[in-house]
Amino acid sequence: MDAKQLKWAYLLVLSLIWGSSFILIKRGLVGLTAIQVGSFRIIFAALFLLIVGFKSLKKISRSQWKFVALTSFFGTFTPAFLFAIAETEVDSSIVAILNSLTPLNTLVLGILIFGIQFQKRQVLGVFVGLIGCLLLVLSGASAHPGQNYYYVGLVVIATLCYAINVNLIKRYLPDLNSVSITTGNFAVLLIPALIILSTTDISQKLTFEATQHSIFFVMILGILGTGIANVLFFKLIQISSPVFATSVTYLIPIVAFFWGLLDNEMLTPIQFFGAFIILIGVYLSAKN
Numbered sequence: 001m002d003a004k005q006l007k008w009a010y011l012l013v014l015s016l017i018w019g020s021s022f023i024l025i026k027r028g029l030v031g032l033t034a035i036q037v038g039s040f041r042i043i044f045a046a047l048f049l050l051i052v053g054f055k056s057l058k059k060i061s062r063s064q065w066k067f068v069a070l071t072s073f074f075g076t077f078t079p080a081f082l083f084a085i086a087e088t089e090v091d092s093s094i095v096a097i098l099n100s101l102t103p104l105n106t107l108v109l110g111i112l113i114f115g116i117q118f119q120k121r122q123v124l125g126v127f128v129g130l131i132g133c134l135l136l137v138l139s140g141a142s143a144h145p146g147q148n149y150y151y152v153g154l155v156v157i158a159t160l161c162y163a164i165n166v167n168l169i170k171r172y173l174p175d176l177n178s179v180s181i182t183t184g185n186f187a188v189l190l191i192p193a194l195i196i197l198s199t200t201d202i203s204q205k206l207t208f209e210a211t212q213h214s215i216f217f218v219m220i221l222g223i224l225g226t227g228i229a230n231v232l233f234f235k236l237i238q239i240s241s242p243v244f245a246t247s248v249t250y251l252i253p254i255v256a257f258f259w260g261l262l263d264n265e266m267l268t269p270i271q272f273f274g275a276f277i278i279l280i281g282v283y284l285s286a287k288n
Contacts, residue, residue: 007244010236014229014248019255021225022092023263024217025084031205031214034088038081039197040215044222045076045230046186046193053183060176060184067172072185075165076226077192079158086155089148091265096256097136097275098155103246103282104129105163110242114167121284129281136274166242169234178234182227250282 028037060068086095104126133156173181205211237245253275260266 007236007240010232010239011248012251014232014236015251016255017225017229017232018248019096019252020259021221021229022083022087022096022256023259024221024225025087026092026263027217028214028221029084029087031208031210031212032202032218033200034084035081036197036200036202037084037214037218039193039200040218041080041084041222041226042076042186042189042193043197044219045227046190048223048227049183049186049231050190053179056177056180056183057187059180064173064176065184067168068176068181068184069188071165071168071173071181072188074161074168076185076230077189078161080226082154082158082161086151086158089151090155091147091260092263093253093257093260093265094136094152094271095155096260097253097278098133098152099159100249100253100275100278100282101129101133101156102159102162102249105160106166106242106246109160109163110167113164114171125281125284127281128284129278132274132277132279132281134274135277136271139268139270139274162246166237166246169237170242174238178231178238181234182230185230186227247282250279253279 025037028040032040083095107122108126169181202211233245233248236248
């Protein structure tokens with residue numbers, strides 16, 4: 001399989017994995033707090049990656065470790081908690097749709113900070129995407145008064161973190177093996193995640209059946225949706241471009257929406273329209 005076919009294969013697999021992540025977060029929140037979900041997600045991913053990829057850490061040079069640490073903070077640590085906190089107030093399908101802002105933010109930060117070249121059509125895509133985002137949020141707030149849509153701001157911050165992450169990898173770690181990057185990320189994050197988890201009431205809840213079920217769902221999320229998916233994603237960044245890699249968010253909302261339907265979530269017609277506008281903006285910004 002050549003590089004062109006391979007990047008599309010990675011894109012499809014990642015969309016299926018990450019599109020399922022939002023419902024796993026929701027399941028995790030049944031018996032755990034958002035902080036516990038984020039901590040367990042990182043811990044399970046770290047343990048899995050250190051088992052299968054420990055030897056790959058030798059390939060990380062001393063000068064590269066600072067960028068590995070930076071990408072771990074922006075690409076995993078912060079978003080893991082922000083998404084979990086956001087889903088305590090907002091439907092998982094809405095969060096997945098807002099995650100589609102990642103390519104737009106990748107383009108904006110790439111232009112403003114990393115000096116990438118851009119076209120007028122891509123700038124138009126950014127504005128179109130922002131309009132769709134506002135429409136989705138405003139209509140969602142009116143249709144679901146019981147949900148606090150201020151929490152979507154956390155999702156936007158998470159997408160900015162993702163955008164910084166992919167630009168850092170493309171700029172500073174283009175030749176480092178994707179397994180090394182991912183394992184290095186979680187080697188950095190394991191101790192902080194354990195410390196954060198220890199500050200919660202998890203020891204008092206471990207005997208509860210709901211907590212045990214939630215931990216199981218978060219384990220799947222950590223190993224598959226975080227550990228394995230990050231290896232694939234970093235490889236995709238290296239064989240394509242940051243904007244193409246983040247265009248996986250085209251397909252994530254579709255997968256997440258079907259999971260949401262199974263969990264009795266439903267979008268209003270205006271929310272569908274807002275989601276459609278966001279995807280148009282993403283298409284315009286990502287198209288070469």
